[in-house]
Amino acid sequence: MSSDVIIIGGGLMGASTALQLAMRGCRCIVLEKDSPGRHSSGVSAGGLRQLNRDPAEIPLTVEAAKMWRNIEALLDSDCDARFPGQLRIAENAADMEKLERRAALVRSLGYQHEEMIDRDELYRLVPALSPHCVGGLICREDGYARPYHALTAFRRKAQAQGAEFRSDTKVHSLRKKSGAWHVRTSQGIFNAPILVNCAGAWAKAIAGMLDEPVPLTPKALMLMVTERLPHFVDPVMGAASRKLSFKQMQNGTLIIGGALLAKLDFAREKTEIDWLRLTESAATVLRFFPQLKNVRIVRAWAGIEAFMPDNIPVISASQTCSNAYHAFGFSAHGFQLSPVIGRILSELILDGRSTLPIEPCHIGRFNNMEKQ
Amino acid sequence: MFKQLPADETEIIGIVFNGKALQAPKGISVAAAILSRNPDHTRTTPVTGSKRLPFCMMGVCYECLMVIDGQANRRACATYVEEGMRIETQLGVGPALALEGGGSE
Amino acid sequence: MNNHYQLLVIGGGPAGLAAATTAAERGVTCALLDEQPTPGGQIYRAIEAIPEQRAKLLGPEYLRGRKLVNEFRQSAAEYFPETQVWSIDKEHQAGLLHNHQAHFITADQIIIASGAMERPVPFPGWTLPGVMQAGAGQILFKSAGIVPDNGVVLAGSGPLLLLLAWQYLHAGVEIRVLLDVTPFANHLQALPELPRALLAYRYLSKGIAYQLELKRAGIPIMFGVSDLTAEGNERLQRVRFSHAGKRKSIVSELLLTHFGVIPHIWLTQAAGCKHRWDNSQQCWRPELDDWGNTDIEGILVAGDGAGIYGARAAEHAGRLAGLQVLSALNVISRQERDQLSRKDRKRLHEERHIRPFLEAYFHLPDNLLATPGNDTIVCRCEEVTAGQIREAVAAGHENSNQVKFFTRCGMGPCQGRQCANAVAHIVADARGKSVAETGLFRGRPPVSPLTLGQLAQLPKKGTA
Missing domain, CATH: 3.50.50.60 (FAD/NAD(P)-binding domain)
Incomplete structure (x- = not known):
């Protein structure tokens, strides 16, 4: 052939x-x-x-972001892409400083896509968020797809x-x-x-x-997904000083990650969820959204990926x-x-x-x- | 659709279904207690809003999801009635979450 | 509840009760976890508290459970009712929910006695309120004394359907019709298995006696029924079907269906045990040795969770697994194990005589399992139809898991328990492959949902 x-x-x-x-x-x-x-x-x-x-x-x-904006022209499918922005949340002054340094770096390279927001704008975008946060860094063009x-x-x-x-x-x-x-x-x-x-x-x-x-090191990062929930949040969220990736999909489910590793048997291509580590993800989510305490996790998984x-x-x-x-x-x-x-x-x-x-x-x- | 056979000496407790006070034999599942009242449905689906009633009664099918004591998505067939329990029909994904300030007062 | 036991038994049906009793009698620390509030499993559900009159209606086989439960209650095994197991791994760690709190416990040996579930077979209208599984009807009867009020149609195939009809008859329930979908061709297919089945004449004679009694009571039974359809506006109003070359219908607000039972394999899948497709039982089952050992050391399966042989066989298999655990824990020698197991092994063997006949007789046709109607909902949670699954296959999604990724079929709260088999059959049919090849959904933990709050409250561990 x-x-x-x-x-x-x-x-x-x-x-x-x-x-x-x-x-x-x-x-x-x-x-x-x-x-x-x-x-x-x-x-x-x-x-x-x-x-x-x-x-x-x-x-x-x-x-790549430009291509995603127009993905249907390339692929004849919108891949369920949505662009509600991606956000890193600051919980204190040290976090704000860290994010400001990052924003300055991006500006110095000649790019404008990362933008600092203050507390008011943060809560305008994510009113459901726990009240202790102080601001964030956002890229408003970002989002997610399936x-x-x-x-x-x-x-x-x-x-x-x-x-x-x-x-x-x-x-x-x-x-x-x-x-x-x-x-x-x-x-x-x-x-x-x-x-x-x-x-x-x-x-x-x-x-x-x-x-x-x-x-190259193969590793498997864990993700979990909840039952469908009423719509309560738009942007994809991370945190300045915590491992978190959090979003609500169009169907209402929450997808929660946090760069936490599953147990991996690479030779047999098998992963096993490490629940004791996932407790950290759950605790981080509840720190930002205590109202999710009774929300059920229906599925957790890990995919094998190449890390440099x-x-x-x-x-x-x-x-x-x-x-x-x-x-x-x-x-x-x-x-x-x-x-x-x-x-x-x-x-x-x-x-x-x-x-x-x-x-x-x-x-x-x-x-x-x-x-x- | 269903009826309860006359029982001997069963202890009766009080529950609340969709705001209405009801009596139920102690120890039976929420799904059994509600089915004996012949409800039209116990949930509507989140995808199309179609009506559903419990299906397997053994914890496998998750058709019997209801709002129990304020918590959505609880399996009525694997939850057992308790005095004063509040049970509601679950509509779609269930009641709205707190939309402000992390749900704190 | 301790953090560690020598033996953890999951499931309080005949297999789990017998296993736990056997091990605890020899001084092994043993915990038995079960989802129900009282011991007995689905088969002997509510046996301890049932009013005498209702117990009699359920028949002598049901009452057998009393002895089993009494022996278990008298043993030193610790019993944790209303407890869900949401994870289990090859290191013998089990995650569970007890009193709404998440815990981890470990055990030297684990016996999974998860039992069976009704085989879900999608057909048009099966999601309508008023359509339930026959097992659900039986559970309502056993645990709450709830029976159909305004007539019921029973439909499907398998011994449970007849048993339920007999129980309902004695409880004074109006059975409008019993629709048997077992194909006539099966009678011939099962014939070669009949001589061996005669060794288990008890089953055959019981089945015949039930049928005669139903007939005498004037309950219409139709054989060779096909194209079962539940119809109605937002709830069941009519059951339509084909019989003797004609399309017929009957008015009813309740339809209970039964298409046999299959092993409940979600725990063995979560543990990572090896499973195989069984063509005769038309289900996936864990691969075991003669003692119930899976391919993972120290994890055993006993009872219908290992393959369908019935309640009595489950009890014997439970004792064998209990003895194997005692031997693995060096409480008894292998010789003692072999000696002590003789009677149960003999009985288990006898119980299995009838199975090849039953499996051949009640074998469901592939076209029924592969959901012929494109409009029929297959995934009840995500409301995915057979047609959407066929479209996904046509778009190059070649196995059950790819179909799941693409259609969300099996991604709802039931985790695919209701659609996994149907999807495998549809994909196999569409691609001209065997069900074994198109595969089972990969198990995704948790086995039963737990909340973010419950997970967060578990003890932390160092991060990646």
Whole structure:
């Protein structure tokens, strides 16, 4: 089976890359070891967040935000995207100072999307909030979408443009023979001149097949969701000095995260909820919204995701092999970037360079680290 | 739809259903106590607002969600009547949450 | 309640009661947790407090529960009623709700005796007020003495339907009609299993006796019924069905349905135990050895939660699991375990004689399980129809879990307990695959909901 490009990994980044390449006339085949979105892409919290990104990601996140505003034109689906803003709450003067320094940094880089708000504006936006808070930092253009719906939309549109997706197709080995990649999988051999590694938490193994070690750590972050509730809050919320991610979806359920790790058995691809850790998330939520005390948690889960030591992704051509590319290690905040990542990779592959600055995401930044 | 067979010497307690005082045998589930009064429905669904009554009576189906002592989404089949218990039909997602100041007075 | 027990038994039905009694008799510290306010499980529900007259109406099999409950009450096992288990893991830690407070307790050994639930089979109108499961009717009868007032239609397949009809008959309930949807072809399919089933003649003779009594009482029973539909404006008014080549209907405000029972596997799933699809019982069940051990050391399953064999078999399996726990805890030797288990193992074996026949006789047709009508609601919580599930499959969502992600089917408060099997059947049917391949929803904890307040009040642990 041959094509122009083989993409390993059927998650958001793989599907977005397939779509952008297919729109430019490339024949792509996406190899997915399970089913699309089985791990982090399918179970992400779905935040569309520019707020509080690493400076290296700001140009990318700002471009991605423009694409999300117009996502229906790209994907023929709105992915249930909503833009009520994302907010970091300050509980005291030290928090305010921290957020002000952050706002100043963003302004100094020439961006205007992060904005300080005072107590009055905070309570105008979130009247339900416990009265002890003092202000916050907001990005009013931010919001959320439904990750599995977005993934499905990327996949369906890519398929409509000719891309092929193969589930249950696990890559066993990679070999380059007379200028083409030979990918041996559980479902036979696939050939293409170009290879893209979008394998998420399994990207380290794929990079290893290219003799390219990377310091990627698989981790599983826990999320929980409540029963449907009457509408009571709009923006997506975090806190300046607490682990919290909190939002009410259109259907009334609350999605609660807090960067807390599940127990992970990576070899068996199994996660187990660590309830004693989740108590912290519950306590944090109740600190801000005591009225939620009797609200029931109906589901908790954890998705396996790739984390890099500096928490920014690898988006780069391979250093060891020509015609091989990487996009992985989004460290649990890749969802918002997904539309722009496909475009960047299509540019790298077809034009030899990206129109957005991706130098900080180069795979070579770990060279010294790996040698040590 | 249902009736209660005459019982021997069962202790009777008082409960309140949708503001109306009722009597119920001690020890039975809220769902049983309410069903014996042949209500039109015990909840409406959050998605389409359609009417529902308890379905499995054994804690599995979550059809019998009601507002009990002010708390929404309680399984009436797995909650047992107590003296003075307030039971209400649950409409959709249930009563509004406090919309101001974290619910404090 | 202590933080640790040598044995934790979850479920107060025959299997759990027998297991806890067996272990506690030998001095093992044992806690039995149960959702109900009194011991007995669904089968012997309310057995301790039931008025004598009502107990008689329920029949001799029900009264068997008394001895079991008495023995348990006399044992040193600690009993925690109205207690929900919301998590369980392979390290033998169980999260539970007792007196509205969340706790964690650990145990050296855990026996899950979660029992069975009614097999949910979606059909048009099954969400209307006035349509309930037959088990619900029986629970109302046992626990509260509540029976249908203005006539009832019973429909479905399986021994419980006949038993309930017999119990209602004696309680003076007007049974308008009993609609048996068991396909005629099953009679032939079950024939080869009949000789072995005759060894368990007690069951067969009882079933025949019930039928004769219903007939004598003039209760119409229709066999080979199909296309069951509940109709009405905002509540049940009519039951429509096909019988003998004709579409018929009967007016009723109450319809109780029964399509057999399946193991309640939500706890074994949460623990991470291995399960398999059983084609004969048409359900998923945990994989066990002869003693009830799952693939996770120290976690056992006894009773109908392991596969459907009935109340008497559950009692024997409970004792076997109890003996296995005693041996694992070095309270008795393996030789003692083997010796002490002989009688129960023999009885268990006898109880199982009837099953292949019953399973073949009451085997439900795939087209019924795969919800033929596209407008029929499959997920009662999120109100997702069979048609929406088929559309999702057509859009490339290839297994039950993908369908769940896309449609929210199974994401409501019941956690997919009512739709998991139907979704697996629909996806399998649409893709020409087996149910085993299209798969079961992955278990997502908590097994039963707990509140943010209850979770927050648990002891904290160091953060990530």
